[in-house]
Amino acid sequence: MKKILLSALLSAPLWVLGQGFQVNLQGQKQIGMAGAGSALALDEASVFYNPGAVTFLEKNSVSAGVNPLLFKSAFKQTGSNVTENVKDKIAPPFEFYAVWGPKSNKWKLGLGVYTPFGGLVDWGNDWSGRYALTSLNLKAIYFQPTLSIKITDRIGIGAGFVYNHGDVNLQRALPVNFPDGRSGHATLEGTGKGYGWNAGLYIKTLSNISFALVHKSKVITKLDNGTAEFDVPNSLRSSFPAGNTFNAELPLPSTTSLGIGIPLSQSTTLAFDASWVQWHIYQDLSFDYATNTPALADTKSARNYRDGSSFKLGINHQASEKLALRAGVGYALSPVQDGYVTPEAPDADRYILSAGLGYTPTRHFEVNASFFFEDVKSRKQKNIETGLDGTFKTLVYAPGISLTYKW
Amino acid sequence: MVGEFQMKKYILNSFIAAAILFTAACKPEIETPAGTSAGQANFSKYIAIGNSLTSGYADGGLYLEGQKAAYPNLIAAKMSSVGGGAFTSPFFTEEHSNGSGYISLTALVNGTPTLTPVIDKLAFRDPAKHLDKYSGEIQNLGIPGMRVDLSFDPTLTFSAANPFFERLLTDAQVGKTNYFQYIQGRNHTFFSIWLGNNDVLGYALNGAVTVAGDPTTVLTDKVTFSSLYANLLNALTAGGQKGIVATIPDVTAIPYFNTVKPSVLLAAAKAANPAAQAVFIQTGTGAVRVATDEDLIRLPFQSAGLFGQGTIPYGLHPLNPITNNWVLDKDEVVKVKDYVNSYNSSIKSIATSKGLAIADTYAYFNQVKTGLTVQGIGINAAFISGGAFSLDGIHLTPRGNAVIANVFIDAINAKYGSTIPTIDVTQYRGVKFPDTK
Numbered sequence: 001m002k003k004i005l006l007s008a009l010l011s012a013p014l015w016v017l018g019q020g021f022q023v024n025l026q027g028q029k030q031i032g033m034a035g036a037g038s039a040l041a042l043d044e045a046s047v048f049y050n051p052g053a054v055t056f057l058e059k060n061s062v063s064a065g066v067n068p069l070l071f072k073s074a075f076k077q078t079g080s081n082v083t084e085n086v087k088d089k090i091a092p093p094f095e096f097y098a099v100w101g102p103k104s105n106k107w108k109l110g111l112g113v114y115t116p117f118g119g120l121v122d123w124g125n126d127w128s129g130r131y132a133l134t135s136l137n138l139k140a141i142y143f144q145p146t147l148s149i150k151i152t153d154r155i156g157i158g159a160g161f162v163y164n165h166g167d168v169n170l171q172r173a174l175p176v177n178f179p180d181g182r183s184g185h186a187t188l189e190g191t192g193k194g195y196g197w198n199a200g201l202y203i204k205t206l207s208n209i210s211f212a213l214v215h216k217s218k219v220i221t222k223l224d225n226g227t228a229e230f231d232v233p234n235s236l237r238s239s240f241p242a243g244n245t246f247n248a249e250l251p252l253p254s255t256t257s258l259g260i261g262i263p264l265s266q267s268t269t270l271a272f273d274a275s276w277v278q279w280h281i282y283q284d285l286s287f288d289y290a291t292n293t294p295a296l297a298d299t300k301s302a303r304n305y306r307d308g309s310s311f312k313l314g315i316n317h318q319a320s321e322k323l324a325l326r327a328g329v330g331y332a333l334s335p336v337q338d339g340y341v342t343p344e345a346p347d348a349d350r351y352i353l354s355a356g357l358g359y360t361p362t363r364h365f366e367v368n369a370s371f372f373f374e375d376v377k378s379r380k381q382k383n384i385e386t387g388l389d390g391t392f393k394t395l396v397y398a399p400g401i402s403l404t405y406k407w
Numbered sequence: 408m409v410g411e412f413q414m415k416k417y418i419l420n421s422f423i424a425a426a427i428l429f430t431a432a433c434k435p436e437i438e439t440p441a442g443t444s445a446g447q448a449n450f451s452k453y454i455a456i457g458n459s460l461t462s463g464y465a466d467g468g469l470y471l472e473g474q475k476a477a478y479p480n481l482i483a484a485k486m487s488s489v490g491g492g493a494f495t496s497p498f499f500t501e502e503h504s505n506g507s508g509y510i511s512l513t514a515l516v517n518g519t520p521t522l523t524p525v526i527d528k529l530a531f532r533d534p535a536k537h538l539d540k541y542s543g544e545i546q547n548l549g550i551p552g553m554r555v556d557l558s559f560d561p562t563l564t565f566s567a568a569n570p571f572f573e574r575l576l577t578d579a580q581v582g583k584t585n586y587f588q589y590i591q592g593r594n595h596t597f598f599s600i601w602l603g604n605n606d607v608l609g610y611a612l613n614g615a616v617t618v619a620g621d622p623t624t625v626l627t628d629k630v631t632f633s634s635l636y637a638n639l640l641n642a643l644t645a646g647g648q649k650g651i652v653a654t655i656p657d658v659t660a661i662p663y664f665n666t667v668k669p670s671v672l673l674a675a676a677k678a679a680n681p682a683a684q685a686v687f688i689q690t691g692t693g694a695v696r697v698a699t700d701e702d703l704i705r706l707p708f709q710s711a712g713l714f715g716q717g718t719i720p721y722g723l724h725p726l727n728p729i730t731n732n733w734v735l736d737k738d739e740v741v742k743v744k745d746y747v748n749s750y751n752s753s754i755k756s757i758a759t760s761k762g763l764a765i766a767d768t769y770a771y772f773n774q775v776k777t778g779l780t781v782q783g784i785g786i787n788a789a790f791i792s793g794g795a796f797s798l799d800g801i802h803l804t805p806r807g808n809a810v811i812a813n814v815f816i817d818a819i820n821a822k823y824g825s826t827i828p829t830i831d832v833t834q835y836r837g838v839k840f841p842d843t844k
Contacts, residue, residue, distance in 0.1 A: 074435040077782070079817070079829030081442030081488060085434065128831040131783030175784040175794060175806075177836040233840035235515040378437060387780035393435040 022277065024310075024352075025067040025093045026114045028368035028402040032356015033314020034328025036271040038259030039212035040316070041202065043404065044097035047112035047146050050212045050259065051158025052202035054099055054148035055108045062098045065402025067372065069093055071121060072397070073346050077128050077390040078380070084127045091120035095402070101148075110146035112160070115139060116216075117252050123343055130173040130183070132386040133343045137169040140221065140252060144198055154206075159199035166192040166221045166250060170344075178233050188246060188287075190226020194219040196254075212259035212273075218281055221250040228289060230296075239295035247288045253335075254278045267318040275312075279305040279335035301385060308335035312352065324358035326370070339384040346392030348379035366404040373397055442488035446824030448649045449596040450491040454546045455479030456590055456600040456643065461549025462571065463496075465797035465804060468509030468525075469551055469571060471499045473797075476805035476835060478812040479547050479599060485816060485828050497541035497575055503530035507538060507570070510798050512791065513841055520791055522710065522798055538574040545575065548590050554605040555635050556627045558586035565622070591642055598643045599815060601653035601768070603754065606632060607746045608801070611658045614705060614732035615691050615739040626746060633753035640757055651764040651819050654751040656772035658743050662790035663706045663800035664735060665776075669698035676715055676723055683720075687728035690736040695728045701737040706790065706800040708733050764822035766815045781810055782833050794837030805835035 027045025030037035038049045041056035044063050069091040076083045093115045101108030117140040125134050141164065148158030167190075174184030196219035204210045224247050230240035257275040264270055282305040288298050314328030330352030341347060356370035376394035383389070455461050455477075462469055463477030474480070474496055483494030499506040505528040514521035530539040551571045566572050566589075567582040576584065606627035610617060618624045643650060658664055669686040676683035685697040688704075698704075708714070708729070719727040735743065751769050758765050775795055778787035786807075787793040790800055795807035803811060809832045816827045 070433070072433055072435055074437055076437040076439055076441075077829065077831060079441055079813075079820075080831065081439070081828040082831070083437050126834075128782055128833050130833055172783075173833075175833075175837060177839050179839050179842055181836045181839065183836075233842045235512075235841040235843065238517075385780070386783040388783050391437050391439070393437050395433065395435045397433065 023069070023093045023115055023118050025069070025372060025398055025400060026095050026116065027097075028065050028356060028370045028400055029316070029324075029326065029358060030314070031067065031370040031372050031398075031400055032326030032328065032354055032368070033271055033316060034312040034330040034352045034354045034372075035310070036259065036273040036312040036314035036328060036330070037261075038200070038214050038257050038273050039202070039210045039261035040259075040269060040271050041210075042316070044099040044110065045095065045112075047097050047099065047110040047144060047160065048095070048114055048116075048198070050200035050202055050214045051110065051146045051148050051160050051198055052156045052200035052214070053212065054110045054146060054158050055101070055106065055150045055156045056202060056204070057099055057108065059406040060100045061404055061406040063402050063404035064094070064096045065368070065400060066092055066094045067370070067398045067400030069120075069396065069398040071119070071394065073121065073343075073392060073394040075123075075127070075129060075343065075346070075390050075392050078382070080128070080390070082128075084123065087122040087124055089120050089122050091118060093118060093398070106150040108148045110148060110158075110160070112144040112146065113141065114144075115141055119345060121344060125173060125185070128390075129343045129388050131175050132172060132383070132388045134171045134173055134185075135169075136171075136344045137167070139167045140219075140250075141165045142219075146198070154204045156202040157200070158202075159197060162196040162198055162217070162219060164194040164196070164219045164221050164252070166194065166223070168192070168223065168226070168250070174230065174232060176232055176236060184230065184232040184236075186231075187229045188226055189229075190223040190246070190248070192221045192223035192250060194221035194250075194252065208263050210261040212257070212261075214257045214259070216255045218254040218278065219252040221252060223248045223250065225290075236295070239293045241291045241293065244296075245290040248286065251281045253281055269316045271314045271316070273310075273312045275310045277308040277310070277335065279308050282335075303340060304337055305335045305340070306337055309333045310352075314354070322360050324360075326354075326356035326358070328352070328354040330354075338381065341379060341381040341392065342383060342386070343388070343392075346376070346379070346394050348377040348392070348394075350374050350376040364406055366406065368402050368404070370400045371398070372400065440826045441828045442826060444824070444826045445489040446820070446826070448819065448823040448825050450486040450489060450825075450827075452492055452546070452593075452595045453479075453483055453486060453494060453597045453599070454548055454590070454593055454595040456598060456639070457549040457602050458553040458605055459549065459551035459802060460604065461547065461599075461601055462551050463547075463549070463808070464551045465799070465802045466509040466511065467797075467799040468505075468507040469499075470506040470509050470525075471501070471504035472805070473509075474498050474506075474547075476808050477547060477549065478803075478808045478815065479549070481809055481812040481830050482599070482815055482827070483546070485830060489825055489827055494546050495544060496547035497545050499530045499539065502528065503539055504528050506530045512798060512838060514843065515791075515841060536570065538570050540574050542577070546593075546595075550575070550586065552605060552623060553586055553602065554609065554623070554627065555603045555632055555639070556606060556625070557622060558602070558639065559635055560585040560622075587639065587642065595643075596648055598648060598650035599653070599766075600639065600643065600650065601766070602639070603632065603636065603655045603750050606750065607655065607743055608658060611735055611739075611743050612663070612705070612801075614730075614734050615736075615743065616732045629746065629749040629753070632750050633757070636750075636753055637757050640761055640763070644761055644763070649763065649823060651766055651815055651822070652754055652758040653766040653815070654754055654769040655747050656768050657747055657776075658735075659703060659740060660772040660776040660788055661801050662788055662793065662796045664703040665788060666706050666790040666800060667704040667709050668700050669702060669704065670700050672704070672714060672722065676720075679715065683723050686722055687725050688722075688734045688736060689728045689731045690734070691731060691739050693731070695725050698729070698734070699737070701740065703735040703740060704729065705733055705735070764818045766811075766818045768811060768814060771811070771814050782831075784832065786810060791838050798838060804837050806832060806837045809835040
């Protein structure tokens with residue numbers, strides 16, 4: 001007689017991307033300098049930071065590195081005296097680079113495999129925001145073959161094609177209860193792909209001050225036929241059919257960076273990068289389910305991101321022939337507007353601090369290590385869509401190490 | 408050697424200490440004032456005055472799970488961090504945890520619910536269905552069926568007639584007291600009172616028909632309500648105690664009256680027999696007319712097995728209309744709303760004159776009726792799926808209790824400058840759905 005309409009249960013958003021998902025860990029030397037360095041031809045990580053600088057690298061090289069990342073976020077509901085923390089999970093952003101070109105030629109080839117976006121947040125199944133999200137594991141792996149050419153002795157350009165392989169696993173509780181009182185659960189899992197490019201210009205002036213202009217394009221990553229599993233009481237099964245799938249799109253934003261490199265002395269270099277992250281493409285997030293029911297409609301959730309930006313200042317000091325020391329500071333402005341902050345990416349403006357060192361025992365080998373720290377400001381928010389009301393505070397810790405072989 | 412060993416130990420200890428410090432520093436901290444102050448209030452002994460809503464009655468019965476999730480119990484638990492003391496309630500025992508019995512949802516087929524009474528672990532102590540007695544002091548004083556007018560029952564007979572009241576009384580008290588007397592002398596420092604719903608609901612739930620000789624179906628006179636309510640508050644504040652009063656929700660905000668709509672009945676009738684033209688009701692004046700969705704039909708009608716029955720199909724022909732006691736017709740709705748508004752303005756003005764906090768549940772339930780989202784949970788006044796109302800369509804689920812407890816807590820904190828922590832609504836369930844097809 002009375003149709004049970006459960007549409008409200010699923011009208012809440014399923015995920016959101018934020019600055020929190022942009023992982024600024026693509027090369028140990030640059031990480032040690034807070035992520036600055038697009039205007040320095042430092043090493044093979046220039047494949048990512050500035051393809052235009054790759055051709056100015058003196059040697060051919062391969063390198064691999066990893067930055068185990070601990071994303072420590074806390075939440076306190078408005079009015080509550082209980083602070084809830086995400087579980088300690090280590091995300092593994094990594095990078096692999098190879099650069100090769102005939103010596104004293106005008107061009108070099110490069111390959112980069114790196115993780116510019118990702119997120120690993122697990123709030124557990126019992127926390128107070130569980131109906132917005134319980135966990136998210138998002139990985140975007142970019143593959144970027146690159147060509148870099150010297151136009152003059154002081155100007156280089158380079159460009160790479162980007163293929164993105166994305167993985168996402170997103171889970172949340174559903175506010176329907178089993179006879180024993182426990183909640184339902186939704187798991188959305190999928191793999192997607194997208195394409196883009198990365199191009200850069202590198203200019204070294206006569207005063208040896210260098211400039212960089214780099215644009216990394218947006219990568220619209222399409223997820224097709226992801227699995228949508230709903231653990232609900234059997235009496236609701238017809239509303240949440242088994243074996244359902246979904247399609248969705250992840251718009252990973254473009255970034256334009258302007259970099260300056262200033263040699264302070266023979267052994268010390270200063271680098272400054274300003275980046276403009278064009279998150280405005282992220283206006284809404286839509287999920288298209290293969291099977292719809294009155295309770296399971298396709299969703300289109302407003303995101304209304306604005307562009308984000310970051311400013312990073314780093315210093316590289318060659319303390320001896322074998323030892324380099326690095327440090328950096330930075331500040332990033334969040335693209336997430338008030339009312340749109342979510343537990344997936346509890347985003348806010350953030351401070352960045354970093355330190356690093358490099359050791360070169362032989363002329364072929366190099367070891368670089370870094371420590372990267374972000375202090376994401378405390379932000380009290382009531383989400384417009386979920387009504388999740390409380391304060392988020394996040395700290396990010398990422399130590400890292402890489403090995404390089406040069407010839 | 409010893410020195411070197413101690414040096415190593417010292418370095419090791421320093422390293423461990425540094426690691427511990429680092430891990431501690433790792434943890435993000437969020438500082439808020441919640442749970443630090445009672446403000447101008449004293450929560451050391453809180454008592455809750457009220458009816459079924461206060462007692463934790465749900466799903467058409469009073470049972471242990473509901474009692475534990477009653478909003479006063481949830482509030483009292485949160486008061487403990489700001490000086491609140493123990494809070495005792497007349498819980499049924501684990502052996503008799505299903506108390507008076509209740510209804511559960513046992514099937515849901517194409518949106519049609521099957522509701523089945525739970526009949527095990529009941530707490531009846533005799534064949535006349537008197538409930539297990541509870542002796543000992545209690546602070547949750549909510550009694551299902553209690554009304555403002557009957558709190559002052561001059562005949563003192565309601566204390567014997569109401570089994571939920573009777574179970575709390577000694578044999579010497581039964582039939583010899585009324586609620587007004589019962590709640591006094593409890594040395595409370597803080598109180599809540601959510602009473603008066605039944606002064607109008609008792610009438611409305613019977614289709615706006617007052618049954619002769621049944622005081623629970625009377626519509627309490629507005630002036631009487633106001634003066635009796637003032638008496639209650641005078642008694643509760645006699646020692647200068649602070650407290651909170653709650654307004655009465657609009658009866659049309661509950662699923663009991665907004666689920667069985669004439670348009671839905673007609674659609675169902677047409678599906679069975681395209682010849683069906685209209686749904687007919689008998690109004691409070693005795694007139695028979697075509698029903699519109701402004702006429703509210705009581706929830707139990709959907710399982711009463713009456714509709715469309717008989718040679719003159721029930722409810723589908725002017726000669727066999729849905730009888731008056733099933734319907735709150737649109738004129739009766741106006742009347743009932745008018746009484747609710749009048750009671751509420753009395754409640755608010757008396758409370759304001761005494762400087763008490765006000766939980767405006769009338770306003771809040773109107774928001775629930777429109778639908779709102781709390782901590783990721785969509786909540787509305789729809790039957791079963793709305794999440795706030797239990798299977799009787801009137802009383803709250805544990806989730807509904809948690810939501811309304813926060814309305815009380817917010818009002819208390821705003822009035823007295825206290826910082827009682829709010830309740831995590833997500834820890835409380837809505838309706839339990841059967842796990843069978």
